[in-house]
Amino acid sequence: MTGLSKRTFLSTPLLAAAGLGAARVAQAQGCAPVAPGPYTPPPLASGPFTPAAESLRQPAIPAWYRDAKLGIWSHWGPQAVPSRGDWYARFMYVPGHPHYEHHVKTYGHPSEVGYKDIIKRWKAERFEPEALMDRYVAAGAKYFVSMGVHHDNFDLWNSRHHRWNATKVGPMRDVVGDWGRAARKRGLRFGVSEHLGASHNWWWTSHQCDQFWPKLGVAYDGAKPENVDLYHAPHDTPYLNRGGDWYTTNPKFHEIWYRRMVDLIDSHQPDLLYSDGGIPFGAVGRSVVAHLYNTSVRRHGEMQAVYNHKALGSGEFIREVGAQDVERGVLEGINPLPWQTDTSNGDWFHSEHDHYKTPAQVLTMLCDIVSKNGNMLLNVVQRADGTLTPESDLLMTEMAAWMKVNAEAIHGTRPWKTHGEGPTEAASGAFQENTAYTPQDIRFTTRGDVLYALTLGEPKGAVRIASLRQANAHDARPVRRVELLGAGPLRFRQSGQALEVDVPERLPSRHVSALRIALG
Template identity: 25%
Template sequence: MKPLQLLLAALLCAVPLSATHAESSGDYVPETDPLVLRKLEQWQDWKFGFMMHWGPYSQWGVVESWSICSEDVDWCKRPEGEAYVDYVERYEQLPTTFNPVKFDPELWAKIAKDAGTKYVVFTTKHHDGFNMFDTRQGDYRITAPDVPFHANPRADVTKEVFDAFRAQDFGIGAYFSKPDWHSDDYWSPRWATPNRHNNYDTRKHPDIWKRFVDFTHAQVDELTSRYGPVDILWLDGGWVRPTDTMDDVADGNAGVPWPQDIDMPALAVLARRNQPGLIVVDRAVGGRYENYRTPEQKIPEEPLPYPWETCMTLGDSWSYTPNDNYKSARSVVQMLVDVVAKGGNYLLNVGPDANGELPPVAVQRLQEIGAWMKVNGEAIYASRSVAPYRDGKFRYTRLKDGTVHAFYLPDTDETELPATLRIPGPAPAGGAEVKLLGDEAPLAWHRDGDATVVEIPASLRKQAANAYAWVFRLPGAVASN
């Protein structure tokens, strides 16, 4: 990496994925389409997803898109001494050197599958407007003649990613940015670009805005008609919304008084005509087209009364950053357990590098997570929340057959289970065999008040030492459904 690139990587830090609060302030509106409801139920069975932020910005190891936004906030920094317009000009030339010759989507899919994830969400276009798919709506795309990678037989990256993950039985999610900072109909060259919003009053210039809406619909049409079965349309950029939903979440750090209404009713109809049952996630907007909600980089304190998904980075950054600070496998597993116990899904993000490779440290973490999932996944997949959800170090999930799994989350210095463990909460059915996942030997147990007291032999305690979390199967603890 060149010295200037290293400087950029140091200056441009991680950023919230939408750089706004990713929670909606309005009421959740339940879906009524039976096909969408069926898909949501399937999505809730998957529980654990894999996300990737990738684009030409990965060459510099900088935050995705946000360095070309001129807001005076930490995540929009540029190198000292360089004029904004000069920086944007250089940034927009990044595609002309983007040649990820080590791109191997089958390997990505294998790594993600071995980690235990069940669905993928891939950035087909981020806010900078560069298309990682073969759009016919413009030339700022991975398959354009001035992009070195365009001659590669795998140049239509989105197609290759979707095909490779679909071959491994993954659910397929298309991340798509509603704002497009490269579009002259969003950031018009007639005016300055003071913030993330479109830079003209849509009430004064409805013709320009209509062109942008038509462009957006055409691209979503492409993604949902030309790329095989798609399960989730994951829309980012929550400040692009109609007037009647505007609030301080939509305003971000520099609000505008005009609406940015891209006609979500028509967009959803179009997308679902191509993909019946498609889950639409209009992040942070609320209403009919936010089929599930996406708390970002955090886990709610309590279960939420609607479908939801915590999206979180494995490192500190959404996109590739050299020497990123990756979370431990133990930390990720325990967060996954906490999310699932509260009824949510967990979407874990890794940013591939400029060559198209997943960083080795991230791959190692994913392998470690996968080893735990191979033993304990039955307590995660197709589970739902069950009271009391959590109690001290314990978390709980239930299966449709009435089995409850109790997770014991050890402290960092706790390497072995105690010889006698009191599990508060749901009681196993009389005569049921209580087991520690990963071992088939039934454990001696009895009820004492509101707790299941389990005796754990020394040999099993030693055998199961150093787990990120221990999981006990409690058959028949709730009525089957």
């Protein structure tokens, strides 16, 4: 590499300044390597939960989460500034990637103008959390999740352990705190998401250099020792390059992650914590989950917190700990345990060239998820200044109108004997959300003795429901009454083939219609 000579780069003072322990210094200088021991978190505050996996399997999912069904997520931060979409901070350091090309053309070469300079451009000057929360409540959200920190290693709260945070750089405000106050004022449960676990390996690209002229060998700004607390210490464990892993085995980073997660929980007392992956770092990650649970018990007298993690990628996945999260996808059929889809109406960060989901796509996906015992956590794309894109604005307007008529078929419901019927089924698993439903696709929910049938499209003429034919295997009681939410009672016929319901030509809501059905 140039810019820093190999001798300078491997000097003991410089490596020490980069936060490397004596073992790494010795290894870098060619001495016999000494493997660092695992990080052991300090003792937790007292409470019923411990980092043991069996201890964390004990709590049931709290009723508030099972009743909520819809959460809104602000997956928002400095990476919205270039308006080029997700993972900008990583790929601006990858020559040949469109993010790199955009960065060089718009801001300068990443050896001179790096992601640290993008952070300084993020001002969030039109961010109005109170007004936005009113929109989200009207759209049916019962919980709200603020990003706490993305893979970019930038904390959105007043972090005690990290100078790269939103109160000291960029917006100069506690973004997590602002969201939390607005959500709780309106009776919403409040959560935070952490993507920090993957940051160590994800940021490997910032330590590299161009392999061509005119900047051949000139190190990017991530390799400079004065930036080590943002880009992490030099290492050779890249993610998705030469077999790298999502989570690092570096115990020093495990400690960094642990201290910042405990600070996030203690500072903002979330009702939900989302990890973008499996439970990070074994017992270290389980210690954070135990801390989340114990602080919830101290606040409420019982455990009211939810932990979301994924079976996708590395990390520890324990199905009975918290609620499983499926990124941009669904599970098959009715899952016995509550679970969650996390998705976005567009890219994860604002992109000027984005393709957005329509309101119909979001609402039909929501109904399918709820019928299978799941929740939807929906990111609503914001521009860097804090405002909604036109597509996000339209989605919130359409969802508010739909929820005004049909919310009772969603919130507080439970699955029926079968999740639904019809010609269309979504493929199960992550990144499987391009399902085109029809009005003949029906999804069921229940509330007490009431059954709801939701048409995943706008029906015309009659709705035919084979699952409710006479003497069906799900519930043999006869249908006594059928109403269309927002319109009132409808004529129906129940035969040995199906329940047929005549629907009016003028429907009370767009996209999905909900029938309230009384049996007995």
